Every structure is written in structure tokens, then in C-alpha cells.
Amino acid sequence: MKTIRSKILFVTLALVVLLGSVILFLTITTYERYKRLQVSDCRSLVDSSSALINKTILQLEGNARDLALMGEVYYQSRIRTPSLGEHIVIRNFENQRLAIGGGIWFEPYSVEQGRERVCFYAFDNGEKVVLDPNFESTAYYYPLQSWYTTIKKGATEKGKVVWTAPYVDEAGTHTLMMTLGAAIHDRNGRFVGMSTVDWELDAINRSVSAVRPTPNSFALFADQGNDFILVLSEKGVKEKVTGLSLKTIPWFNEDLRDGGEIVHNGVKYLTFFRTLANNMIIVVNVPEDELFRDINENLRNTVIVLLVVGALIAILTYWLLHRFISRPIAYLSAKAAQIGAGDLHTSISLDTEDELASLAASFNKMTVDIREHIQNLRTITAEKERIATELDVAREIQASMLPSVFPPFPERHEFDIYATMESAKEVGGDFYDLYLIDDDHLAVVIGDVSDKGIPAALFMVITKTLIQNYAYLGFSVSEIFSRVNNRLCESNEVGMFVTAFMGILNVRTGLFSYVNAGHNPPFVRRAGGQFEKLDVRPGFVLAGMEDIVYHAERLEMAEGDCIFMYTDGVTEASNPEMVFFEENRLEKALASHASEDMTGLLHGVRQDLDAFAAGAAQHDDITMLGLAFLAKKTQGDRMKEVIVPASVDALPRVLSFVGRELDSSDCSMKIRLQLEIAVEEIFANIAYHAYQDAEGERPVVVQMAIHPDPIRADVCFKDRGTPYNPLRQPDPDITLSAEERDPGGLGVYMAKKSVDRMAYEYFDGQNVLTITKYLL
């Protein structure tokens, strides 16, 4: 149970228990104090009773001594008249009324010769103190009475008071009484008589019996010296039992002490024990239950009230908290769940003004906000989807721009080529290109625009198209890059640039001329050897700055050589630890797949790259192009060649050579005428200009081949004269008047206009100009 409700319940209960514990502790402390107070009350009561009895005993003893002194005065005086003795005892008795009677008694014949018994005894007859005259003559012979012998025996020294055992007076009142007395001595200290005081115990007994702190309390008053119970006020026991021995009382034992406890007849008693003078004791037993009944009841009531009030407080607190916190929260929770389930039109209303109400208000605001947000999101998402769709289309367009059908030239067996590009984003800035400029020249391009996304893709399209255009115009690689660079710079407002590497392979000779614009140098593998980085002049990037001069370099590819081009997406692919793939790993990957064809090589590198990346996200486009030179183009059967001196005189031979070759095709006179014009113009140009300063041999090689499908004629002119690219000669302005026209430059222009393609390269010390004419 982790609900707020259960927590509230728990806290409430804990509070009530804590509070109850404190109150209970205080109550119990008070209870104990009340108990002590109650006990102390009892003790005071017992104390006052005991003090009263004790005082009586002491007074009686003092009285006995006084009376003995006056007896001595009487005995030693000369006039021992009876009236003096009577006066003494009456007067004494009048002074104190604790005793019922008292007197002085002399030894037989000690006072007068011939007079055996001399005694004076006074008592209270109920009205006044009177003298009892009977003791001198009656049969009651006092010297042999037990009380006389006891006192005479015990009173061994002056002032000592002797008590008799309790007895029932048979001579007078017949009540239980005790006699105490002291010795009377003559001048020589000889015992001559005694004083006695008779103490009737009834009054004492009554006051002892009255010591009853609770109704069922009972008291015991005993003469311990004589093992004699004077009174026992226990209910159910005969009232004022006397004469019994203490030993017969079952609860009375030696361990009995003041403040102790006894259990008698199954009831627990608190015992108050007092020892009085003359070895007398008072024991008061108070039933504990009775004594503490009131405060026990109070305690019980307090506890009950506490429990009830505590429970009420707990219930009330719980109900209030539940009403004001738990229930609104549950309500809020249910509403929030409703909102969470998508019902955004839910409104929460709490009729309070506390924090929960502001929470509810926040919820309402949130609902409205979410509703608006979702509306916005819907619009944005629709927009994003539209953009995403357009991006997809853009990617498809881009992908379709890159040659993606392999092998691209199934009929060509001179080379093996394969290329892949994988964009990091929807549309990337990488590109590659490959195309045959003519039958003999295969162009390969790889590049990387310095950005990603649509802008980079657009820039890449421009770059790729420009390169292709200039390549088809027959320019050399360095010229292509110089021109493309200037064209890109003209319209590069956003400051993008392109790194690119381009090569043109002459499949007839294996010559690979290439140019680099800040791109990663490719790897080259010589037949049977290892992949090695191609030593390339770095060159400046395209679109970076106008009028950059790019330098072409050359590589003679033998059959079986291959070249691997790539973008930095390969070497900078990283694994989850952000370690780059690097050139050394690329080199190893290339080495381990060196025996495979280009498709296998690129796939192998890609697999090694994926294994290295271990699922890490691709950050850059990954583009690779592999080109293997398999075999030099075979010189076709229809390839013919004539070598003539560079002189216009040789023109008829050249023209007749070309004419002969053309005879084998069914071309129209018009086409024949156009081809003748081109051949004548080019040859005349070579004859007039190529070997201007040279001496000796001035050979011109004219080669011609007819290719089918579509049928066309290639005518190639080679001379070892001054390097000269006729394609760079500006075209004449043909709109000028006769006087303004410059007769120069017309021949090349006519030749160019008369054929379908004209290409120039300078290779191996030769100007090589090739024209192509479609024969249909």
C-alpha cells in the first residue's frame, strides 16, 4: 500500500499513538503519585493512633513512678496517718484519668507493728474518684496476687516500671486490663511496697478498632512481650479477640514489617506496623484493592477516554485529510489518466482554492497547451513529411544521376569498373561519374562537395555536369578542371567548394591521365603487386579561387593494373570509440581483397568498414570507385593507317585513303563531303603548321576505322610537331562583312562543324587529333 490515503492513515495513527503514549505516561506517573499519597494518608492515620496509645502508655508509666515517689514520702514521714495515704492516691488519680484506678501497697507489717496490710486504692466509680477501703480486711490478700508478685519481682531498681500481663479483673470491673507499677523503697533502698496503676484496655481497643482507612481494613493491637492479642478487628473474626497468642494468627510472622504486603484469604493487604512502648505493637492491614479503588477507577476512565478521544481524533484527521487531499488527488489522477488517454477536452474543476486547485488549473492550462501544441505539431509534421518526401525524390534524382547499372558498358572488355555511393544524409555531397568520351577514352571522376544536404547535392550536380560537358568537348583533364573551376567560381555565392579527382583512360594505350583538385589520392595496384597510394600533386579545390592552374599527370597502366578511388567518408568512418578507419586499415582491406574483381573489391572494403564501424552511425557519405585495366583495345580488322609527309601534296593520298575506307560503307555524298572537308582542313593545318621549325622527317599518321552500331568513322591524325590543340582556337565570327573577316581559323572551324566529335590529346610526344563522324 503506497497510496497517499494509506500514508495519511499511517501518519494519523502514529500521531495518535505518540500523543496517547505521552498522556498515558503522565497519567501513570500521576497514578503512582496518588497511590503514594493514599498510602501516606493511611500511614498518618496509623501514626496518630499509635502516638496516642504510646503517649497513654508513657503517661501511665510516669504516673506509676509519681505514685511510687509519693508512697516513699508517705513511708518516710513521721505521721503515717491513713488520711495522708488516702489523700495521696485520690489526689494522684484526680490529676490523671487515663487509668481506671491506682494505689500504693506496702509489704506486710512494714508500716506498723501488728498491722499486716497497709494499702490505699482509689478508683473512678463513674461519678467521682473514691477510695476503696476493702483491701486491708477482706479476703483478697493482695501480697499474694499475681500482679503484686510480678511487680515486686520485676521492680528491682528505683524508677523501673513493671507491667503485668493483660488479665481480666475479677475483683472489680471484670474488664480486660493491665496493671503497671514501680517499687517503693525505704531510706536504705529496701523494698517496702509498690505503686500500681490499673489500665482498662477498652478505650484503647475502641480507638484501635476505629483505625480503618477502608471498610475492610482491620487492625491488630498486641502485647508482644506477653504474646498476647489485645484486639483484632478483622471482620468475620470474633470482635476484639483477646488472649490469643500472636502465633495463632496465620498472616502474622517475623517478616512482617511496616510498608510490607501480606496476602490473607486471597486478598492483598498493605501492612502498617508500629512498635509502641512496653513492646506493644499496632498492625493495620489495608486491602490494596479498596485503597486504590478510586484512583484505579480514575485511571481506567482516563485510559478509556484517551482511547475514545484518540480514535475520534484519528478518524477525524483521516477523514479531513482524505476529504481535502486524498480525494482531490484521486480525482486529479483519474482526470490526468483521461488526459493521458488522449481526451484533451477534459476540464478539471475543484471547488477549493488551495494548491490542488492551482494544480488543477495548471492541468487545464496544460491540456489547452497540449491541444495547441498538437495542432502545431500536426502542421509541422505535415510540412516535415512533405519535405521528407521531396528529399526522397531528390535522393532518387541524385542516385539516378550517378551511373548505377553495372557493368555500365557490357560490350567493353578492356576494363572492369565498379562504383558505389552511400549517403549519410538523405542527399549527400559525394559523387562519382564514369563515361566513355569516345570509343577509346574512359573518363572516371570522384568528388566531394564541402557540405551535405540539398545545397551540396545541387552543387554536385552542377560540378558533375560541367566536368562531363568539358570532357565531351575533348579537353584534357587539366583543362577540364581549370574551366570547371572558373565556371564554378562565377556562380558560387554560398562559398562551397569541391574536392575532385578525375582521370581519363585511353583503353587503346593504357595511358591514364589524371588531375587532382584537393582530393584523397587514390590507391593503385600494379598487376601482381600491392595497393599503393598514388603519388598525386594535391592541386587546389574546385570553386575555391578563380584561374587556378591544374596540372595533369600520367600513369601508364599495364594490363591487370587497377586504381581505387574513394572519398574521405571511407577513411573517416569511425567506430563507437570514435577511432577513424584511417588509410592503413583501408590499405589492409584493399590488400585482403586484391584478388577479387572491382565489384568484389568494393564490397569487401565495405564489409571490412562495416565490421570496423560495429554499428556506429555513418557521419559522411561513403563513395568508392574501382577501375581495372584488363586488356588493350584490339586493333580492329577495319582499322587502317597511312603515313604521309606533312605536306599538302600528300592530301590526295590522304583523301583517297579516307575515300577508300568510306567506300565500304553506304554513306551519303553529303556525309562523305563533310568528312572530306574535315580531313582536308585538319591535314592542311598539320601540313602548314605542325613542323614549321623542324627539319628532316615530317611524318603524319592518319588512321581510320569504321565502327558499327551506330556506324561511324573515326579518323585519327598523329604528328610529332609542335604541341598544338586546335580545339582551343577561338571560332571565327561568321557574322562579319567581307572586309572585316579574318581568313584565318576557318579551316579548323569548318572541320569542327563538319564532324560529330573532335578530340585532342598530346601523348608520347605526339599531337593526337581524333574526329568522329556518324555515317547515317
Next chain:
Amino acid sequence: MEIEKNYDGSSLLIALTGRLDTLSAPELDVVIKTALIGVKSLVLDFSGVDYVSSAGLRVLLSAQKMMNKQGKMLIRNVSRDIQEVFRMTGFDSIFTIETPAG
């Protein structure tokens, strides 16, 4: 290349037969430069010409320039292929050309 000249007062008719190419053009150049003195009207008959190269065009251009100073020049009976060469090189707007009927 055959070159046939027919004077008629200050008019000169030159009938050409064969190829007006790199080899034959210098020949025509010499003929024209010597024959055009005092000529006010030059007519070149191209009915026998089946080929004109840039060298030929240059000779024709220099003839046109001379005739612009002293009279007029007409090229007639130009075949379709030659006409095409003139058009390609912009000479059709410089020369006065008469194409064969039909």
C-alpha cells in the same frame, strides 16, 4: 581543276570545274588576281564545282573584297552541298549567290 574565262567588255565569266580545295585554290587565286583588272562584273559559275575547302573560301573572299571596290561579284549554279558550306561558314551573307533553278 579547270578554269575557263570569258570576257565580255568589263564583264568576266569564270566557269570552274572540279574541286576547289587546298591544292587548287592557289591556282585560282593567281588567275583571279591577274584577270580582275578593269573587270566591273565578275560571275563565277560553280556548276562544275563539287567541293570547296577553306582555302577555296579564302580565295573567294579575297575576290569578293576586290570586286567590292571595283564592281560586283555573283556566284551562280551553286550546288546544295556547296551552299551548305557557305551557310556553315557565314559566307552566304557575304556572297551574292544564285542557286540553279529547280
